[in-house]
Amino acid sequence: MNEKLSQIRQSILVGIEKKATSRATAFELRKQFLDSKNGEIGQLMKEMKNLAAEDRAEFGKQVNELKKWATEVFEDLDKKMKEKELEFKYQREKIDVTIDADAQEKGNLHPITQMRNQLIDVFAGMGFTIYEGTEIENDYYNFTALNTPADHPARDMQDTFYLSPEFLLRTQTSSGQIHVMENSKPPIKILSPGKVFRSDDDATHSPMFTQMEGLVVDKKITLCDLKGMLDNFVKKIYGEDTTTRLRPSYFPFTEPSVEVDVSCFECGGKGCKLCKGTGWIEILGAGIVNKKVLENCGIDSEEYSGLAFGIGIERTAMLKYGINNIKLLFESDLNVLKQIDDN
């Protein structure tokens, strides 16, 4: 009988070596020996009755050992086969990962919208709401109420498109200030983004561009508040190391008026091509709201004061993304639109 046991042991080993090429054949092999009904090892037990009673215990023990051994061998075999098959599956799915990806259909907001949203985020956090005026304005809101009467030389600063003697395409989003101040009481904190128009069409000017006007009217607003607020803003947009500089300028609707420069974010103020060697980049115009403008809107200029600023969104976006020609922003060239994804 012992001979039979070693025979089985031997045929298991030979079977594994010769037949077990996959999990399925290994399973068949296992069934041949370990199937609970017809397995060769199970069959041995049936032969027990042919043995002498005293040998039965020893034989049973040996069969059990064989069974235990075979079970382990087959489990081990199954594990190996599984690994082998997985390995094979992986091999079969081998690809060249350097082949170009499938195109993903995802569009972008316009760079101007992206920039506009970033600016809105910063100022919304400071408590600004957003007011969008109309592109067609009348002369009063665009000029007269903003302290720019008919014979004012500042009308020359902006070449205006007229639609009728009274109506025009707004030359500045500042016109929104007046509508807001006429219709609400301080405290006022608004941001007024929108398209504006000037009769200028050359390499660096587009007849339509986008401005964002900011206005704060409250008690005790000072030039220091203006600087503090804008300093806060430029740090959020251009980085925490950015600093601001004010210098005198002139707008009819602010007094004092300033131009605001930021330290060059390209060279950190050392001087480079972007800042033309000055270390500073002009980004916006601002000032303390002219008393007359407040009074034109029925706001008591003794009790309240205000600050206002106007940002050119194209310029801000062009500086931030390195876009070298303003015309590119209005040509809808997918080669341009696909590049800027900074939402």
Added chain:
Amino acid sequence: MLVPLSWLKEYVDINDIEPSVLEEKLFSCGFEVEEVIEIGKDISGVVVGLVKECEPIPDTHLHVCKVDVGQPELLQICCGADNVAAGKKFPVALDGASVYATAKDHKTVEGVMKIKKGKLRGIDSEGMLCSGVEIGVQDGMYPGASYCGLLELSDDAEVGADIKPVVGLDDYIFDVSITANRPDCQCITGIAKEVAAVLDREYKAPSLEYHEDSVTKDGFTVEVKAQDICPRYIGHYVHDVVIKESPLWMQRRLALVGQMPISNMVDITNYVSLEMGQPMHAFDCDYIEGNKIVVRRAEDKEKIVTLDEQEYELNSNNLVICDGVKPVAIAGVMGGLNSEIRDTTKEVLFESAKFARDNIRKTSRALGKRTDASAKYEKGVDEYSTFNAMKRALHLVEELECGKVSCTHVDVNTGNSIEPREMKVSIAKVNRVLGIEVPTDEIVKILKNLSFDPKVNGDELTLMIPAYREDMESYPDVAEEVIRMYGYDHIVDTFLPDAQVTMGGLSLKQKKELKLKKDLCARGAYECIHYSFYSPSDFDLLNLPEDAPERQAIKILNPINEDLSIMRTTLVPSMLHAVSRNQKKGNLEGKLFEIASRFIPKSLPLTEYPEEKQTLCISIFGDKYDFYTLKGIVNAVAKSFFTDFTYEKAEKTFLHPYQTAVIKHGDKEIGYLGKVAYEVAEKLDLRTGAFICEIDLDYLYALDTKASFKPLSKFPSVNRDLALLMNKELSCGEVEKTIKDACKFITDVKLFDVYEGENIPEDKKSMAFTVTFTPGEEDFAQDSVDKYVKKILGNLKYKLDVDIRS
């Protein structure tokens, strides 16, 4: 404005100030220097030389010279100029010097060249004798500057000295930009006053003194008929005029700012205009008829020939200066040829006047004639300068000894004072604008330097504002004056310490817009921004009939050109051009959208605000897209607003006759979509199919639909497939709607097959739908879905004559 440093030095002592420091100071007090031009920057290594010996070189036009340049040894230099001679002084470019190279005409500069020792016709030459052009000396800067031979230097030039100070090349010109509130700084003295103030130095005003003799021009009168646009007119008669060249110093200053010196009388008017900011004019009295000047509006079609020999036809919008008979000048723009100063002029009438700035601006624009004078008048000339400029001109007549000042002086004044006016401001208010406390003695010093003559009494500051500071109105103006001189670097950062808290953020409408844009991007579309105006020919592009409502567009009265002259009434043309541009660049596939206003006038010409209708335009183009791709995106628009659209077949002049639909929300038509018609595509050279839609967003923004959750059904949905036989012309939408309307438990109807052909009558087609029924609170009873199906089929038969396909 061009400001030569040497000229500025006449009014303020800045000999010790570096040009770069002066630039910085001007910048800090509000005068941006756009460029600093160093006159002699290309010239180096040129000194004054004295020719000691000068011998002709046989058989050539050359001379060989021995030149003293202040060195121990004389230099040997060969020279071809015709005016070279022993005993004369010339500029000498030494070995290694840098001078201008000139063309064969000896006048045109063709770059910079280095001078090296060399040989000419085999003879050693150790440098070069130079002409004026070669060292950058222009006409008027030095006598003989433009002579094409050598520049002869005056006898007192020191041999061996650097040439630059000798010929005035050691100068700088500042190109200063002047803001619109400071017309008083459109002149050299205006800038000089600011420089003096910012440097805390004395301003030395030019002399205004002159002496009238007893000569009069009898009967001479000035009549200002248009006082509203000519508030002041001053005329002064000068006799015994001797016309000649003006002195070198005056010619030089005019030349430095690009003004051609002409003759003493004309140069005086130009000089005073540059110096004092008041445009002036000089008339030859011999050509003034009727012994009078009349300032009036021009008559319609009245003509004048100006100094530059151009003829203009005028109208009553233009102001003219006339004599007793005819116009002799276009006021504030240019004088007339008829009364110009000639070599023979013996009597001159000087004019110094103030004209309304917008009148001059309009005339200048209308005639297309912009002059130095009109530019100044447009920005504004103050009467203080009008008054003083005449004095200055008369002073210069005496100084230049070119005429005698009569006592015929006419001053027509509408009553404006040129005396300083008093202004009282609170120091506390000034500081409150700034947000810092500027020490009172600093404030006083600054305002004193600006000639405001400040007096302090407690918090009250009393100022005397000079008449030329028309911009000074109230305490914020004073605050600005103080801080621009005190320095903006004193302003500290604060963040609204006293302000009330406000809630910020987007409005509901703005949030909806942004969501829509992001939803469209998520479908692969790129946002575009196009101009709000386009060409009238864009309506022709769309094949719109003459009476199409889109053609009722607002026109720009003064467009840049015809292509940018019409306010958009539809966004489609801009979008189609964008598609076309992309295809020309090889982008043959893409999705674009724009959200912008269409401008719908309530009346034309505009008498009230037009409607600005927020509109969405989407276009997709490329071979892989079809009508249904765009329709899918339009459905996504509906989803963005938490609603659904329906579609009906429609027609548009620019869209495919069988691939066009109107978009409806309920019964409301809110837009359309379709394939771009082949005729239109051809005009745009499109290489693939393109699809476009336009949707009214104002309507959608106004919907009060919002995101909401429907409880999930506890019971499973049931699907039934229905194969239907119907008339060929019947649309899927009509069938779908009829099915949906038949039963409230239907949650979806989906077309899965369309068939025409074999086994189907010719005029019929088969459409197969999967209808999904979803139970509500209770599960469907055994046969209820069958009942619903029966009802659906009944309705289809009754309403649309649709049969179930057997």
